[in-house]
Every structure is written in structure tokens, then in C-alpha cells.
Amino acid sequence: MRVLGIETSCDETGVAIYDTGKGLLGHALFSQVDLHAEYGGVVPELASRDHVRKLLPLVREVMRRTDTHPRDLDGIAYTAGPGLVGALMVGACAGRALAYGWGLPAVAVHHMEGHLLAPMLEERPPSFPFVALLVSGGHTQLVDVRGLGDYRLMGESLDDAAGEAFDKAAKMLDLDYPGGPRLAALAEKGDPERFTFPRPMTDRPGLDFSFSGLKTYTLTTVRQYAQADGLPDEQTCADIAAAFQEAVVDTLVIKCRRAIRVSGHKTLVVAGGVSANKLLRTRLESRLREERAGVYYPRHEFCTDNGAMIAYAGCLRLQAGERSGLAVEVRPRWPMMELDGSLS
Amino acid sequence: MKILALDTTSGACSVALHCDGHTSEQFVRAERDHTRRILPMIDQVLGEAGVSLSQLDALAVGRGPGSFTGLRIAISCTQGLAFAADKPVLPVSSLAALAAGVRREQPHWDAAPIVAALDARMQQVYWGVYTADAPNASLWPEAVQDPQQMAQRLAQSSLPTPVYGAGAGWHYPELAQVPVAEVLVEAEIHARDIAELALPLWQSGAAVAAEDLEPLYLRDEVAWQKRQKIRSK
Numbered sequence: 171m172r173v174l175g176i177e178t179s180c181d182e183t184g185v186a187i188y189d190t191g192k193g194l195l196g197h198a199l200f201s202q203v204d205l206h207a208e209y210g211g212v213v214p215e216l217a218s219r220d221h222v223r224k225l226l227p228l229v230r231e232v233m234r235r236t237d238t239h240p241r242d243l244d245g246i247a248y249t250a251g252p253g254l255v256g257a258l259m260v261g262a263c264a265g266r267a268l269a270y271g272w273g274l275p276a277v278a279v280h281h282m283e284g285h286l287l288a289p290m291l292e293e294r295p296p297s298f299p300f301v302a303l304l305v306s307g308g309h310t311q312l313v314d315v316r317g318l319g320d321y322r323l324m325g326e327s328l329d330d331a332a333g334e335a336f337d338k339a340a341k342m343l344d345l346d347y348p349g350g351p352r353l354a355a356l357a358e359k360g361d362p363e364r365f366t367f368p369r370p371m372t373d374r375p376g377l378d379f380s381f382s383g384l385k386t387y388t389l390t391t392v393r394q395y396a397q398a399d400g401l402p403d404e405q406t407c408a409d410i411a412a413a414f415q416e417a418v419v420d421t422l423v424i425k426c427r428r429a430i431r432v433s434g435h436k437t438l439v440v441a442g443g444v445s446a447n448k449l450l451r452t453r454l455e456s457r458l459r460e461e462r463a464g465v466y467y468p469r470h471e472f473c474t475d476n477g478a479m480i481a482y483a484g485c486l487r488l489q490a491g492e493r494s495g496l497a498v499e500v501r502p503r504w505p506m507m508e509l510d511g512s513l514s
Numbered sequence: 515m516k517i518l519a520l521d522t523t524s525g526a527c528s529v530a531l532h533c534d535g536h537t538s539e540q541f542v543r544a545e546r547d548h549t550r551r552i553l554p555m556i557d558q559v560l561g562e563a564g565v566s567l568s569q570l571d572a573l574a575v576g577r578g579p580g581s582f583t584g585l586r587i588a589i590s591c592t593q594g595l596a597f598a599a600d601k602p603v604l605p606v607s608s609l610a611a612l613a614a615g616v617r618r619e620q621p622h623w624d625a626a627p628i629v630a631a632l633d634a635r636m637q638q639v640y641w642g643v644y645t646a647d648a649p650n651a652s653l654w655p656e657a658v659q660d661p662q663q664m665a666q667r668l669a670q671s672s673l674p675t676p677v678y679g680a681g682a683g684w685h686y687p688e689l690a691q692v693p694v695a696e697v698l699v700e701a702e703i704h705a706r707d708i709a710e711l712a713l714p715l716w717q718s719g720a721a722v723a724a725e726d727l728e729p730l731y732l733r734d735e736v737a738w739q740k741r742q743k744i745r746s747k
């Protein structure tokens with residue numbers, strides 16, 4: 171089975187083709203980061219406008235590069251949510267119309283399920299069941315994954331998501347948008363032991379997270395060392411970034427270990443934008459080795475939004491017999507736990 | 515000549531098939547339901563006529579102005595269909611279609627100029643002026659303006675009388691003094707008129723490839739609202 175995947179839920183236009191026999195055949199991505207950078211955040215209307223311009227050229231490019239003729243395709247998968255409503259509509263309508271035009275089945279894909287399954291595109295893929303840590307700009311969730319669509323929430327952030335916390339802390343240090351990766355880069359130049367930031371909710375049992383207290387603590391520290399220009403000196407900024415990153419990573423690692431113990435699974439899958447964080451990866455690997463659990467994540471470029479994960483998730487769902495009709499529905503808010511697990 | 519036309523630039527959703535001189539249409543007031551309605555309507559219109567996408571000469575679409583999110587629904591569907599069937603696209607002005615629709619429904623308006631105006635929200639209108647001779651092209655560039663500016667522009671113009679008005683943009687009280695013979699505020703955009711207007715565009719070689727289809731927003735400089743948080747649980 172060969173599936174074309176389309177992702178337009180936020181500020182990246184992604185297209186990919188996945189083949190059950192040959193794996194990922196090809197993918198293309200257009201990132202709008204530069205378009206939104208001057209606004210310091212994603213501008214939904216500009217995102218939608220750009221998807222309209224970029225989507226078809228990317229489809230053509232991926233089809234050409236993978237030498238795929240429409241008759242070689244067995245289905246089309248498009249992201250139907252969660253995300254920006256206008257942006258979702260572009261990919262969903264174009265994707266569903268393409269499928270209709272080519273006489274192919276189509277399937278609406280949950281963006282976070284795409285992230286969750288992305289590690290399965292790698293050479294040594296994890297297998298069900300596993301614990302998934304979803305860490306992105308909007309999510310910090312621990313999920314017990316028993317099979318395709320069979321997801322049980324184990325714990326989640328009660329306030330800010332981890333990526334959001336990274337972005338907010340980056341802003342306090344006057345780093346440009348998008349802040350998360352910039353803060354991580356700055357942290358590498360810092361001394362992680364100069365400051366010790368709190369690890370919220372780690373002293374209590376349970377698998378929920380909270381990052382808003384850490385955010386306040388970071389702001390207080392920045393103010394305490396601020397100079398005339400409102401910012402601490404360069405080294406102190408780096409030290410604060412390092413302390414912040416340590417605290418977030420440590421918190422995530424503690425809860426992941428706990429989740430592995432509670433679930434009895436021997437596999438942890440980490441997905442979403444924050445899974446690109448290097449410290450998080452090395453820490454998880456060393457600490458989970460102690461639990462005899464393996465850690466899996468997507469390759470760097472598939473940590474953030476992409477078409478490959480949508481093609482893959484869509485392919486699994488099409489194989490399981492799922493179909494989305496001609497009535498296109500997008501869901502800007504769509505809890506992943508509402509997905510149907512009866513297919514697996 | 516076979517043309518499939520789509521429009522979602524307003525609260526209505528419509529699909530029409532022009533098939534060798536005869537036009538069939540599906541039209542619904544879809545308020546926020548366009549994504550669910552449009553493809554099933556296309557399937558029905560084509561099915562009833564026994565026409566397949568591959569038999570079309572071209573697709574036509576209301577390219578705007580109108581609701582940004584709304585008009586992109588027909589644009590994206592058109593792009594998908596045209597790309598899949600390898601057909602060219604004829605982008606048609608939604609204001610021109612509005613004017614053509616009332617001219618069709620109001621024969622006594624004859625060949626008089628029609629001022630089509632859509633409510634652009636934020637106390638503004640999208641508007642243009644269309645004649646029977648050049649139904650696709652506004653007498654001056656389509657614009658997004660305050661109703662006062664529109665009223666002023668019309669007062670300065672030397673349009674032959676009578677002049678008629680059409681569209682929800684006319685609801686602004688600032689336009690009450692504009693000397694028009696008659697106004698149809700509740701006039702709506704129909705895909706059948708998009709199809710009709712596409713015929714001369716086809717003759718003049720105005721078709722574009724699916725990839726080059728661009729909406730016409732008119733409003734390009736708004737204080738854009740950014741969002742920090744896109745997805746929450």
C-alpha cells in the first residue's frame with residue numbers, strides 16, 4: 171500500500187509518500203518560520219495563505235522525486251486536527267479533493283497520533299505496547315499506547331506545555347522566535363550547576379506535570395540579575411538557560427521512569443517538537459537503561475511537524491479499514507484519547 | 515464545453531456544472547458548514563449529469579474577495595480536483611458573480627451598471643462596478659474601502675443612469691444616500707454565474723494551472739494577530 175500524506179495544521183507545509191513494502195519513499199517540507207519570525211509567533215491567516223501557495227508544488231515535487239504515478243497510490247491521508255482551523259482546512263480540502271479526483275480512499279489523521287507514531291519510521295522501530303511522552307508546544311502528556319488508536323492518558327501538564335515553557339523562558343532571555351531550540355543552544359554555553367531551579371511535582375506521586383512555577387522562578391532569577399538593559403550578563407543568561415533546561419529535562423525524566431514502572435512496558439517513545447532536545451535524549455537514555463527500558467524517538471527532522479508522520483499514520487489507518495467520506499471535517503481541538511482503538 | 519464551478523466566498527456554498535450550453539446547480543446556505551457540504555455536492559452535480567472530472571474542459575472558482583477562510587475552501591478543493599484531473603482553472607471575481615447573478619434574476623435592470631458590494635467586516639466593503647458588456651471586469655479596480663469612501667467615489671463618477679446595487683455590503687447606513695435606482699441587499703453569489711463568467715475568460719485564455727491559482731483577498735495589510743499556542747490538549 172502506498173499513501174500520500176499531507177500536513178498543514180500550523181506553520182509547516184509537509185508532503186510525503188509512504189509505502190508499506192519500501193518504507194518512506196520521500197518527503198518535502200516548506201517551513202514558514204521566516205514568514206512568522208517578524209511577528210514573534212504564528213500568524214494564522216498568513217499561515218493559511220502560504221499553505222495554498224506551497225501545497226501543490228510540494229505534492230508535485232514528492233511525486234516526481236519518488237517516481238510515483240497517481241495510479242501507484244492507494245490512498246491519501248491529511249491532517250484534520252488539532253491545529254489552526256484555517257490552515258487545517260487547506261490541507262484537508264485539497265487532500266480530500268485530490269483523493270476524489272484520483273478515485274482513491276482518504277483518511278483524516280490526528281496530528282498528535284502522527285507525532286506519536288513517527289518513531290516507527292526509523293530503522294529500528296519500536297513496537298506496541300509502549301509508553302509515549304508527547305512533548306510539544308501544546309502538549310506534555312504521558313500516554314499508555316497498547317495499539318493503533320488505543321491510547322490511555324497516564325498524566326499531563328496541568329498548566330503550560332513543556333515546549334511552551336521553553337518558548338516563554340526564551341522570551342524572558344530576549345531570544346528570538348522560535349525560542350525553544352535557541353534556549354537549548356544557549357544552555358550549552360551555561361553552567362548547569364550555578365543555579366538550581368525547582369522540579370515541580372516530582373516529590374509527589376502521580377504522573378502529572380506543572381511548569382508554570384518554573385516559569386515564575388526563571389523570571390524572578392532573570393530580574394534579580396538584570397543589568398541596565400533589563401537582562402543579566404551573557405554568561406548569567408546562559409547559566410539560567412542551563413538551569414531551566416536541567417529542571418525541565420529532569421522533571422520529564424523522573425515522570426517517564428515512573429510511567430514505565432507503572433505501565434510495565436519496556437519501551438518509551440518520545441515525540442513532538444521538544445523531543446529534538448539533546449539533553450532530554452541523553453538523559454532519558456541513561457536513566458531508562460536503569461529500568462531496562464529502550465527509548466525511541468523520531469529522527470531530528472521528524473520531531474517537528476512533517477508530512478511523513480501523517481502518511482505513515484494514515485497508511486496504518488487505511489490498512490485497518492478506516493475511511494473518511496466526502497464531507498470534510500477539521501477539528502482545531504481534538505483530544506487524542508477520543509480516537510477509536512477498535513481498529514487495532 | 516464543460517466547466518465545473520465552485521463558490522464558497524460567502525455564507526452560501528454552491529456548485530454548478532456548465533455542460534454544452536446547459537447549467538445545473540446546487541446551492542445551500544451553509545454557514546460554517548462548507549467543508550462538509552462542498553465535495554458531496556460536487557459528486558451529486560457530476561453524477562446527475564453523468565459527467566466525470568476527466569470530461570471537463572476546465573474548473574472555475576470564486577477567487578474572492580470574501581471571507582478568507584471561506585473562500586479558501588473552494589480554492590483548495592478546486593486545486594485538488596484540477597491537479598488530480600490535470601485541468602486548468604478559471605478564477606472568477608466573486609463580486610462580478612454577484613452582479614451577474616442579479617442581472618440574470620432582474621431582467622428589467624437590463625444592461626445598466628451594477629455596483630456589487632460585499633460586507634468586508636471591520637466597517638468596510640469589498641466592491642466593484644460591472645456592466646453587461648464586460649461582466650468580468652470592474653469599471654475601476656475592485657477595492658476594500660470604508661462605505662464613505664465608496665459613496666464618495668460613486669458620487670464623483672459619471673456612470674450612466676440608472677445604476678443598481680447588489681450585495682450585503684449595501685447594508686451600511688453610509689450608503690443610504692447613494693443615488694441608485696434599486697438595491698438588492700440580499701443578493702447572493704451563485705456558482706452558476708461563476709460558470710457563465712468563466713466562458714468568456716476561457717475564450718480569452720485566462721485559465722491558469724492549479725498550482726498557480728491564487729485567491730484574491732484584497733485585504734492584505736491587517737494588524738495580523740499572532741498566536742503563541744497552537745494546539746492544546
Ligand SMILES: Nc1ncnc2c1ncn2[C@@H]1O[C@H](COP(=O)(O)OP(=O)(O)O)[C@@H](O)[C@H]1O
Pocket residue numbers: 180305306307308309332333334336337348349350351354442443444445446447448473474475744745
Ligand atoms: N531543541 C529543543 N529544545 C526544546 N524545545 C524545543 C526544541 N526544538 C523545538 N522545541 C519546542 O518544540 C515546540 C514545537 O514543537 P511542535 O511539535 O511543532 O509543537 P506544536 O505542533 O504543538 O506547536 C516549540 O515549543 C519549540 O520551542
Ligand SMILES: [Mg+2]
Pocket residue numbers: 285306442443474475
Ligand atoms: Mg506538531
